[in-house]
Amino acid sequence: MSETMADAGADTQPLIKVENLRKLFPVSKSIFREAHDFVHAVDGIDFEIAPGESLGLVGESGCGKSTTGRMLTKLTDATSGQILLADEGELIDIASIQRSHMRRFRRRVQMIFQDPFESLNPRRTVYDTVAESLTVQRIGSVQQREERVAELLHRVGLTPPEQFLFRYPHELSGGQRQRVAIARALVIDPTFVVADEPTSMLDVSIRISIMDLMLKLAEEFNVSYLYITHDLAVARYMCDRIAVMYLGKIVEIAPTEELLSNPQHPYTRALLSAVPVPDPAHKRERIDIKGGISKALNPPPVCRFIERCPRATDHCRTSDHPEFTDLGDGHFVACYNL
Amino acid sequence: MAQTLHIESRGGRVGTPLLEVQNLVMHYGTKEGEVSAVDNVSFTLNNGEAIGLVGESGCGKTSVALTLLRLLPDNSVIKGGDIKLDGESLIDLDEEQMRRRRWRDISMVFQGAMNSWNPVYRIGDQIREALRLHWPETLTYQEETDRIGALFELVGLNPVTMERYPHEFSGGMRQRAVIAMALSCNPKVIIADEPTTALDVIVQDQILRELKKIQQELGMSIIYISHDIAVIAEVTERMGVMYAGKLVELGSTLEVFHRPRHPYSYLLLSSTPSITGPRRKLAPLEGEPPNLLNPPTGCRFHPRCPFAIDKCSSEEPGLVEVGEGHSVACWNWQEVPEIGGLQK
Amino acid sequence: MADILTPPTERLDGFDPSAVLEEPLWRIRLRLSWRSFRKNWALFSDNKMGIVGILIIALFGIMALAHPVLMATVWQDHLEGGKNVYDIRAGADSIIVTKTIVEEVTDPVTQISQIEAMFLGTGVSIPEIGDTIEAPLANPAPPVLSGVDHPHILGTDPFGGDVFSQLLFGARAAFLLGAIAALSSVALATLVGTIAAYFGGVIDTLLMRLADLVILIPLLPLLIVVSGFWNVELTMLGILIGVLGGLGGTAIILKSQALSVKVKPFIDAARIAGGGHWRIITRHIIPNVLPLSFLYMMFAVTGAIFTEAALSFLGLLNIQQSWGIMINIAHTQGYTLEGLDVWWLMLPAGLSITLFSAGFFLVGRAMDEVVNPRLRKR
Known part of the structure; x- marks a missing residue:
């Protein structure tokens, strides 16, 4: 079914369309008191993901990238805004989804987690873990589920599957666990997978094989990824486009190579200049920004980056957080001083 | 008086050997058997030099550091080899003599050290404690305060902040304070084990630059330990690559990065994504690191090595010189291509 | 959703998922539980x-x-006054007789000491010597390890149980x-x-x-x-x-x-x-x-x-x-x-x-x- 949708026009109809998505976490709330202070974890973001495309969401810790991923998988409810998911020609709004549509949504959207040691239930076998969504949603007979799980294990490279089906997580290495997690996400044939730093806990030598596997499977299963990472080099390897987040806002979004070669937002530039390069001969141009990340607690309505920005002007201090400027070729940047 | 303000490396003339590690062997005794965590590791750290040890988790790089400081857990045994600091062997020192040298001669920035501050004491007082324990003479309170202030300035912290508690510091500031503490007694050597691993890129970059500046200005000798070859590329002059408890390649950082001779170094470099250079398919490193309870015979890398020959599974290669100051432990190093050579 | 269960075989390079499992699931699970039990037992039994x-x-x-086994077999026929001496209730409602309070007990069947009588009584006053009191027939008997007629290896309670x-x-x-x-x-x-x-x-x-x-x-x-x-x-x-x-x-x-x-x-x-x-x-x-x-x-x-x-x-x-x-x-x-x-x-x-x-x-x-x-x- 996803094939037909991709044919229907990858350029015209996005798979995921996020509009003005916000998540505010109340601070010091109790049943007796209304909260007055909010952490603006995600503060009005917009983006689209085409069928089969991978979007990288890059930013430092606390920028709201993981919260975005959790809203897209409905682990966290959005405070406001829309998340539209294209499914069989219809657009479902994830943010305000009906209970009756929940099952259908869970078949379309899956997630791969960061820590393979914590994302598998230690008391359940590989089979139980991978078959979970089939079992819960009562898809197929026991025999069919077994076969589907075996097929998935084969496809994620846990071969021969019979050797892995009934192992417990503690009997697997980190890389093998992450393969199980990938199999679990894909077993139900989703169209969209949120991958939250799936390789950051793995050893360097395992990392590439997992990333390659994810790229291969993206093609085979025709899934789109929202790839959340703090590592721009990894995002470059995995993603077609990259969105850079800072304090709950997307400050720049562009096709991968365009973003790396032609960064426009001062934060993107600083971030890029700070990434260590595995080449001792490489001399990079440093762009210093002041201080550390500001707090997302009740931020003023001006540009979120203003305190650290080397090119902030009076205009920035008196205006709202800038809207996206379209630089062409899908390159958008939220800054007044380009 | 002024001497207490002076932050320096107490090592010798720049370029002369300071720390010599010779054929170090260290095992951990476990229920299942002996784990050979460090096997026959030799390297030299010169005065004023920054060297790096790189490898995956469990390759023995942290064990090397702990062995140098003799901060090993009870179930470990140093089986052989020698560690010489300024020509004096550290291996035969008893615990008390070693304790006196530990912070004063060799200090360490531990992995995750920024989370090891005691939350109920002020940062400055915790450094003061280190000074009282390890500074050769007794200092007055004012002298201590002055020195801590000087240390704070050196690592890019405002001296006023020494009165603050750890929770009032950001992660980056705490890590800077850890570095200040490591420098507090003018050590000869600093061992920095994953000094920036838990930090965000921008902060990591600031701290690495700070460390590099300090190292160059003071002529400090630093051993960096990291799993991240990009970090090693940034800050070191020479580097060693470790795999499964063994040092498999040793050479200048430039050499190793541009012309790695060991298949493992080669694959490690080829499998590291970068934001620079052409976007290329990376060569995956197949398989998983071996279990050190029962390491493979011959070369420990041979089961994963695409260049392995028959000899590799039976005979263990020693380090051989392949260029100036560049040695590699591989039987088939001539076959290792230039970076990118394996790509389709 | 049947479509996801019938995969395009060309992607599996000859791999046949239906050939993977021959054993029924319950038997595998049984074996797994047994294995994990044995592992935990090994850990547990490490500890003295x-x-x-x-x-x-x-x-x-x-x-x-x-207890029930003995009652049904060895202890079955030890009757005394129509009651089994091993019955836990036999002593409790054993025969109550009138005893005379004396200074020195010579016949435990008809006499009782002052102190014992005091504990039996309800009031706090010390019973007078010479008075009578309702008391159980038997006193606690000490353990006897042998002997057929008095076979209480741990003795009896004050009621003869x-x-x-x-x-x-x-x-x-x-x-x-x-x-x-x-x-x-x-x-x-x-x-x-x-x-x-x-x-x-x-x-x-x-x-x-x-x-x-x-x-x-x-x-x-x-x-x-x-x-x-x-x-x-x-x-x-x-x-x-x-x-x-x-x-x-x-x-x-x-x-x-x-x-x-x-x-x-x-x-x-x-x-x-x-x-x-x-x-x-x-x-x-x-x-x-x-x-x-x-x-x-x-x-x-x-x-x-x-x-x-x-x-x-x-x-x-x-x-x-x-x-x-x-x-x-x-x-x-x-x-x-x-x-x-x-x-x-x-x-x-x-x-x-x-x-x-x-x-x-x-x-x-x-x-x-x-x-x-x-x-x-x-």
Whole structure:
């Protein structure tokens, strides 16, 4: 079914369309008191993901990238805004989804987690873990589920599957666990997978094989990824486009190579200049920004980056957080001083 | 008086050997058997030099550091080899003599050290404690305060902040304070084990630059330990690559990065994504690191090595010189291509 | 959704998923449980403490099983005055006769000492010599290890009941009480703790305030009051101890464990798979809390036995026979102060209470090391 949708026009109809998505976490709330202070974890973001495309969401810790991923998988409810998911020609709004549509949504959207040691239930076998969504949603007979799980294990490279089906997580290495997690996400044939730093806990030598596997499977299963990472080099390897987040806002979004070669937002530039390069001969141009990340607690309505920005002007201090400027070729940047 | 303000490396003339590690062997005794965590590791750290040890988790790089400081857990045994600091062997020192040298001669920035501050004491007082324990003479309170202030300035912290508690510091500031503490007694050597691993890129970059500046200005000798070859590329002059408890390649950082001779170094470099250079398919490193309870015979890398020959599974290669100051432990190093050579 | 179950075979490069599993799933699961049991047993049996505990519990298990078997076989025909001498009730309602209070007892069938009479009497006044008093026919008889006509190997109680028989029967009562109390307490604690942790918010607040309340109520005085209103029997006592223990401290401990499980990413993963609250609680949280629950079950047994002993000693329970009752009878019949002279009245029962509790406690401690790997020695 996803094939037909991709044919229907990858350029015209996005798979995921996020509009003005916000998540505010109340601070010091109790049943007796209304909260007055909010952490603006995600503060009005917009983006689209085409069928089969991978979007990288890059930013430092606390920028709201993981919260975005959790809203897209409905682990966290959005405070406001829309998340539209294209499914069989219809657009479902994830943010305000009906209970009756929940099952259908869970078949379309899956997630791969960061820590393979914590994302598998230690008391359940590989089979139980991978078959979970089939079992819960009562898809197929026991025999069919077994076969589907075996097929998935084969496809994620846990071969021969019979050797892995009934192992417990503690009997697997980190890389093998992450393969199980990938199999679990894909077993139900989703169209969209949120991958939250799936390789950051793995050893360097395992990392590439997992990333390659994810790229291969993206093609085979025709899934789109929202790839959340703090590592721009990894995002470059995995993603077609990259969105850079800072304090709950997307400050720049562009096709991968365009973003790396032609960064426009001062934060993107600083971030890029700070990434260590595995080449001792490489001399990079440093762009210093002041201080550390500001707090997302009740931020003023001006540009979120203003305190650290080397090119902030009076205009920035008196205006709202800038809207996206379209630089062409899908390159958008939220800054007044380009 | 002024001497207490002076932050320096107490090592010798720049370029002369300071720390010599010779054929170090260290095992951990476990229920299942002996784990050979460090096997026959030799390297030299010169005065004023920054060297790096790189490898995956469990390759023995942290064990090397702990062995140098003799901060090993009870179930470990140093089986052989020698560690010489300024020509004096550290291996035969008893615990008390070693304790006196530990912070004063060799200090360490531990992995995750920024989370090891005691939350109920002020940062400055915790450094003061280190000074009282390890500074050769007794200092007055004012002298201590002055020195801590000087240390704070050196690592890019405002001296006023020494009165603050750890929770009032950001992660980056705490890590800077850890570095200040490591420098507090003018050590000869600093061992920095994953000094920036838990930090965000921008902060990591600031701290690495700070460390590099300090190292160059003071002529400090630093051993960096990291799993991240990009970090090693940034800050070191020479580097060693470790795999499964063994040092498999040793050479200048430039050499190793541009012309790695060991298949493992080669694959490690080829499998590291970068934001620079052409976007290329990376060569995956197949398989998983071996279990050190029962390491493979011959070369420990041979089961994963695409260049392995028959000899590799039976005979263990020693380090051989392949260029100036560049040695590699591989039987088939001539076959290792230039970076990118394996790509389709 | 059948389409996802019939994959395009060309992607599988000749791999046939239907050929992977030949064995039925239940048999594999059975084998897995057996394997994990053996592994945990290996860890458990590493600890000598646990083995000692198991041996103690096994000993009492044999005792509990032995009672009905002995009654039906060896002890069957020991009749005396129409009653089986080994019947735990035979002594309790044994013949009451009128005895004369004398200074020096020469005939225990018709005479009684002043001190004994004082304990038998209801008032505080010292009975006069020469008065008569209703008293049981027999005095406690000391243990006799041989002899057919007086075959009480641990002697008799003041009513002539066989102490050994009572001791065996008491083990049965202890197991019954312990099991009821432990199961109800831990079942309740697991459920309450998990639900409070999982749902949080108002449910959590309510359940936890309830737990605070239960902790504040002193168990023993409450049970004393309850026994004044109702006829508290063994099963009811077990359930009462279970409910009060389960709603209190254990629930809070198991809640904190459930909380640490709830925040694990595998719970998020289960939600993404589409699992409802009930499935997540029963399949994902409870299995990870259960080892700790088992642990607290062991400690709950210990608590229940102590509580029962205390209440029985005070004579507040309507229980046929238990170790506590044995001590209670010795006490109410005035033998508390005679100490070692009548050791068989209290020592066997007291030791049994202590050992039985210690057995479960030791098993609990050894299980603790299986459940919390941090406690294990390298």
